[in-house]
Structures are given as structure tokens and as C-alpha cells.
Amino acid sequence: MNIFEQYSDFKYIYPPRAEVAIAPGLLSGLGKEWIAQPKYNGSCAVLFINGQSEYKLFNRKNEELSLQNPIQYTALNDSDKYMVLCGEYLNKNKYGENGKPFNHKFIIWDILVWRGRYLIGVTFESRLTLLYELFGTSRGFVSENDMIIFNHLIATQVENVFMAPAYLDNYSELYNEIIQTDLYEGLILKKANAKLEPGFRERNNQSWQIKARKPTLNYNF
Template identity: 30%
Template sequence: MKYESYTYLYPPRPDRAIPVEQLGFFEKRGWVGQMKKNGTCTVLFVTPEKKVITKTRHNDDHKMWKQNESRALEIFENLPGDNWYVFVVETLHSKTSMIKDTLYIFDILVNDGELLVGSTFTERMDTLKEIFNVVDEDNVVSLSN
């Protein structure tokens, strides 16, 4: 399905948290998950012209983050293709004085104009790795040039 103009997309959210003591049970059955970083959930839209629009998970403008002053958005200026992208990120700046102007990208909802709703979490993680040239060795993940 195509995504061709701005429409707010609500980020997928789990129905409930799994108790830590049950994580091994689900992992043995092939389930995957990701760490919550305690940031502010942000839906980040990238236009075909590579302009960035950010909203909270409630479709409100951010009050604590000045995106026009942020260097964290530079990575989105060089995305491949000529269509829309939508990412779900955590903005790691408002809850601590030690981390500022940092985005933790943890999901992708639209890839170069293609709506990814219905794809698996693992497929979307693979898409993120491909887009950002992520190297994943021995459980250490980093961006490559």
C-alpha cells in the first residue's frame, strides 16, 4: 500500500508488558523484542524533499525539543529514494541532563512511500539495518559509513 501524503500514523504499541522472568520463555519460541530507553516516543515523518516533521505519539507537537536546532536529524537528509518515510523513535533529551539531542530509532512504518503495516517486526528491523547501513556483530550494533 502506498503512502503518498502526510497523514499521522499512530505507532504500534504492545497491549501489555511481559514480566522480565518470562522473557526466556518467549525468546525460546522465536519471539523478539527491544529495549525501552525511557525517552519520549516520537513519530518522525520525512517528506520526499527530506524535510522532517516530528510529532509525539499523541499527534501533538513537541514542547521540549527544538528540531530546528537539532543535529540528530541530519541522518534523515540522505535517505534513498524520492518518497515518504515514517520512523518511530525515542527522543532522548527531556528526561536527563546527560543525554541531549539523541534519537533512538526503533521502528519504521513507511519505507520510500511503501506502508509497512502488516510486515513483521523482524522484517522492519532488517529494513532499518539496510537503510542506515547498520553493522550487527556479536550483539554490538553500530552505524557504518
């Protein structure tokens, strides 16, 4: 048993983030060992949920995230033990798929701890399967006045919490489509069979992730 496997007390875990960027033109050459998720333009965040009683939302620098709206995060947890989720907190006033501001939402893209177990050694594909089992695959929800359908978001059972969908092919076409929306920066691609490594240092789990972003004034891709 890995000495880090049990997670019963709060200890900050740095999120597994892609540091290597590739030119979007190279996406068409990637094989089926990769899984793509949209890259959202928000603040990378780690959500620590202790049972159904309390939560902490931190940024990727081990600081509690400021200026966040209340969200019922504890309703995401399916046990009385710790759950730790990685995601994007949307706080940059970006426009969503309907052309309107899409702010103060949390988008889950990975799970690190489930039912008090730190998922070290578990592949990304298996963790993604677990997320789908926990939160489903619905691309929409019914509000008081309307039915809202998303192209590149999965709605969870908790208001203002979403999950990133996964794509297994056609990465180049997908990239060209999603960058038309202000909220989406590009794609993150992760190796399906890559096993989670401990995240107690800021730079971790970088060998199995790459990103392709739309050009800005700060970078070409």
C-alpha cells in the same frame, strides 16, 4: 493491494506500542519467535520525512514534539518519497552507557513507510531487516576527539540518530545487564512474524508486543 499501501501525503500514523507488561522473571520462558529491543527512557516519537526537503516529528499523541534540537533527519531518507520512522526522542536527561547525560538524540526502532509505501502486512522481522540494510550495524563512530563504542545502540550515518539493536535469545540475562544503565528501562519484545496493521487509531498492533521494565515508584514492572 491494500487501500492504505500508498502513502504520498502527510497523515498522522500512531506508533505501534506495547501495552502489556510482564514480570522480568518470565523472560527466560520466551521462545525464539520473539525479537527483543532495548526500551529507552525518552519520548515515543514518529518521524515523517518527505523526500529530502522536510520532516515533522510528532509524539505518540499526534502532537508535534516540542523542545527538540535540530537534527538532519532528511539525510536518513533514501528516496524523494515519504519515509516514516518510529523511535524514541531522548529528552529526559537520562545517563547513557558512559555515565554522562545522553540527551536530544533520536533512536529508531521501527519503520512504517518506505519509499512512499505504507508497510501494512509486512512482518516485523522484514521491517527490521530493512532498517539494517538502510542504516547498518555499527556500534560506534569516530568523533573529533575520540572513538565512541556502544553496547546497545547502533550508530547511523546521521549525527545524533541511532537505531535499536535486536536480540534473539538470552532475554533474561540481557534485561539484567541493560537495566544497570539509567537510559534503559528494560526490554520490548515483538513477535518476528507479526504483520503490521494500520495505525490510524492510538491503540494498534498491541497483540504482538510485550514489555518488561525495571520497577519504579509508578509500577512494579
